[in-house]
Amino acid sequence: EVQLLESGGGLVQPGGSLRLSCATSGFTFSVYAMSWVRQAPGKGLEWVSSISISGANTYYADSVKGRFTVSRDNSKNTLYLQVNSLRAEDTAVYYCATDRSGWYKDSWGQGTLVTVSS
Amino acid sequence: EIVLTQSPATLSLSPGERATLSCRASQSVSTYLAWYQQKPGQAPRLLIYDASNRATGIPARFSGSGSGTDFTLTISSLEPEDFVVYYCQQRSNWPLTFGGGTKVEIK
Numbered sequence: 001e002v003q004l005l006e007s008g009g010g011l012v013q014p015g016g017s018l019r020l021s022c023a024t025s026g027f028t029f030s031v032y033a034m035s036w037v038r039q040a041p042g043k044g045l046e047w048v049s050s051i052s053i054s055g056a057n058t059y060y061a062d063s064v065k066g067r068f069t070v071s072r073d074n075s076k077n078t079l080y081l082q083v084n085s086l087r088a089e090d091t092a093v094y095y096c097a098t099d100r101s102g103w104y105k106d107s108w109g110q111g112t113l114v115t116v117s118s
Numbered sequence: 119e120i121v122l123t124q125s126p127a128t129l130s131l132s133p134g135e136r137a138t139l140s141c142r143a144s145q146s147v148s149t150y151l152a153w154y155q156q157k158p159g160q161a162p163r164l165l166i167y168d169a170s171n172r173a174t175g176i177p178a179r180f181s182g183s184g185s186g187t188d189f190t191l192t193i194s195s196l197e198p199e200d201f202v203v204y205y206c207q208q209r210s211n212w213p214l215t216f217g218g219g220t221k222v223e224i225k
Contacts, residue, residue: 047216103209
């Protein structure tokens, strides 16, 4: 069974940083691309970032480019998202997802909440 | 950036009725479009990919169609658990984008 478990969210002040993690199991992590998608409270889905199988290729939404960094550790079956220079509008539940069918999100974690507030 | 516009924002129907949800792209995405279902308090679930292919375990009452800029998700006969929110997503171009969602509510 595919399992994705996000962690690392929390309350942070504007301008602060967090490192989100997504621990995976139940599939061969090292052969699939991965993504982060977020959802602000009461709002729709917003794609944030994706990373290729090896990690050599990364992609970002314009809203986070230069502030967020996606990475992966295939030896630990874990995906990461370093989020810096946080703003109030970054407040959201952050989901990690597998991209096993092209860049479609076919399995999702339950999300980790990031709240940016003073 | 490709903008996906979903309509209607809210669809009011009764159980057993047919639901037709629309997703329109600002430029052609070929058939590189997916549909997701999201229940309250849960993560989204992939329903349809490449416009018309059902994902693993998805009931046959869900079907997708379309190409280019106009796409449709059809639920042939609504079950009580289908009254939730649906999103489309394109993978034709970076950045990946989602539509704003359609809420299917009980009439």
